[in-house]
Amino acid sequence: MKISVIGTGYVGLIQSVGLSKLGFEVTGIDIDERKVKKLNSGISTLYEDNLEEELKKFINENLKFTSSYEPISNSDVIFLCVGTPQDDFGNADLKFLYSAVESIKKYIDNKPKTVVIKSTVPVGTCRKIQEILKDYPVEVVSNPEFLREGIAFKDFFEPERIVLGFENPENNRSINLLKKVYGHFEKNNVPFVISSWETSELIKYASNAFLAAKISFINEISKLSDKVGADIKTISEAMGMDERIGAKFLNAGIGYGGSCFPKDVKALAKQFESFEIESKIITSTENVNQAQTTWFFENKIKKYYGNVSGKTFAVLGLAFKPNTDDLRESKAIELINILLKNGAIVKGFDYIEKARENTLNKYILSDSKSIGYSLHILDHLEDAVFETDGIVIATEYDFNIENWMKIKELVKEPVIFDGKNVLDSKKLKSLGYTYFGVGRN
Numbered sequence: 290m291k292i293s294v295i296g297t298g299y300v301g302l303i304q305s306v307g308l309s310k311l312g313f314e315v316t317g318i319d320i321d322e323r324k325v326k327k328l329n330s331g332i333s334t335l336y337e338d339n340l341e342e343e344l345k346k347f348i349n350e351n352l353k354f355t356s357s358y359e360p361i362s363n364s365d366v367i368f369l370c371v372g373t374p375q376d377d378f379g380n381a382d383l384k385f386l387y388s389a390v391e392s393i394k395k396y397i398d399n400k401p402k403t404v405v406i407k408s409t410v411p412v413g414t415c416r417k418i419q420e421i422l423k424d425y426p427v428e429v430v431s432n433p434e435f436l437r438e439g440i441a442f443k444d445f446f447e448p449e450r451i452v453l454g455f456e457n458p459e460n461n462r463s464i465n466l467l468k469k470v471y472g473h474f475e476k477n478n479v480p481f482v483i484s485s486w487e488t489s490e491l492i493k494y495a496s497n498a499f500l501a502a503k504i505s506f507i508n509e510i511s512k513l514s515d516k517v518g519a520d521i522k523t524i525s526e527a528m529g530m531d532e533r534i535g536a537k538f539l540n541a542g543i544g545y546g547g548s549c550f551p552k553d554v555k556a557l558a559k560q561f562e563s564f565e566i567e568s569k570i571i572t573s574t575e576n577v578n579q580a581q582t583t584w585f586f587e588n589k590i591k592k593y594y595g596n597v598s599g600k601t602f603a604v605l606g607l608a609f610k611p612n613t614d615d616l617r618e619s620k621a622i623e624l625i626n627i628l629l630k631n632g633a634i635v636k637g638f639d640y641i642e643k644a645r646e647n648t649l650n651k652y653i654l655s656d657s658k659s660i661g662y663s664l665h666i667l668d669h670l671e672d673a674v675f676e677t678d679g680i681v682i683a684t685e686y687d688f689n690i691e692n693w694m695k696i697k698e699l700v701k702e703p704v705i706f707d708g709k710n711v712l713d714s715k716k717l718k719s720l721g722y723t724y725f726g727v728g729r730n
């Protein structure tokens with residue numbers, strides 16, 4: 290079976306390499322020619338644990354990349370994995386998706402094809418794409434992606450469920466084809482959810498919005514916890530012991546970021562709006578999240594110093610989560626921008642080299658000269674904290690490192706602002722640090 294994957298970003302690249310590891314003949318198609326050239330020489334264009342090693346194993350064997358849509362004509366299954374970013378109004382912008390669909394058209398002959406929408410798309414999109422392709426022997430399938438950056442390979446090979454949406458879930462020709470593509474997972478007893486297009490599209494948005502709501506919920510509780518001197522970490526742990534609640538996504542902090550939650554929550558709210566239904570929880574989830582980083586700055590960092598102008602801060606963690614280079618909607622970057630705007634000097638660090646590189650490129654491209662003098666990206670944590678007035682934890686790495694004692698000797702003042710509540714506050718206080726967390730002190 291021949292497979293094409295259109296769009297080779299975080300989702301499409303993992304899908305391409307993963308399917309080639311499962312033995313399929315895969316062509317990744319991307320309009321970005323520089324990306325294609327790099328991938329064909331076995332160099333990964335993004336950071337994901339193990340990705341480059343795996344890419345090198347299959348490239349020029351059963352995996353190749355191209356900018357031409359020609360391989361579509363020989364493909365049985367075509368996965369669409371292009372970006373669906375937020376437009377100026379908060380909707381999902383489908384211009385890349387529709388442009389890819391137009392490009393596919395030119396290479397469809399009489400051979401039946403299955404076009405699988407992996408991109409996160411608003412309800413009704415699969416129906417629209419089927420309508421666009423109505424004169425072609427094409428069946429459109431919805432197959433939302435649930436991988437988590439940072440552990441994307443693990444998620445590809447051990448998914449918790451595979452959701453497939455069809456125009457007619459009871460009668461279609463693509464289901465057996467897709468069960469072959471995902472046969473490995475069926476053998477491993479991964480549950481398959483077979484539904485209509487609309488149900489499948491909504492499963493993805495509802496899942497992301499629910500996780501985002503959990504985070505905003507605990508962040509709201511953390512403000513009260515802060516005021517009354519309670520400890521939000523203990524509250525979360527005790528709540529999580531109730532299996533109806535579940536322990537995950539209950540860690541208070543500076544809010545959620547990344548390439549999915551912020552845009553998907555907004556796009557879901559917009560879908561409610563377009564059907565003239567009020568979406569109180571979804572809108573509040575977004576509002577709480579938007580205010581959270583500023584709340585942390587005002588109530589913790591600024592409150593401690595009075596004025597941060599001229600102060601130097603180490604910001605530890607740059608990407609939106611650990612083990613990725615993805616800076617999209619990163620709360621660490623939002624916090625850096627707030628600090629810089631308030632006249633502070635920032636020394637940023639992330640364990641992932643590509644995250645550091647991307648941060649530098651982001652600010653160089655923004656061409657902000659004043660920021661250029663105030664922001665430094667360092668390759669070592671020890672250099673980032675050197676002679677700083679405060680350390681800010683901005684990404685959920687396990688920073689419970691052995692050498693906090695040594696770090697204390699390097700800083701100007703041993704103050705830590707733990708924006709992700711990851712540190713052992715008691716231990717740090719016993720070492721002589723002043724500690725501030727979110728909803729705990």
Ligand SMILES: NC(=O)c1ccc[n+]([C@@H]2O[C@H](COP(=O)([O-])OP(=O)(O)OC[C@H]3O[C@@H](n4cnc5c(N)ncnc54)[C@H](O)[C@@H]3O)[C@@H](O)[C@H]2O)c1
Pocket residue numbers: 295296297298299300301318319320321324370371372373374385386388389392407408409410434435436437438548549
């Ligand atoms: N990143 C994640 O963790 C994640 C998880 C689940 C779902 N999703 C969803 O998957 C989709 C893709 O996300 P991503 O993070 O991989 O995006 P991305 O921005 O990393 O990658 C998109 C790729 O598509 C390419 N592209 C754009 N237009 C094209 C066209 N017409 N033809 C061929 N290639 C084209 C771009 O050059 C880019 O390489 C989005 O809808 C996203 O919401 C993402």
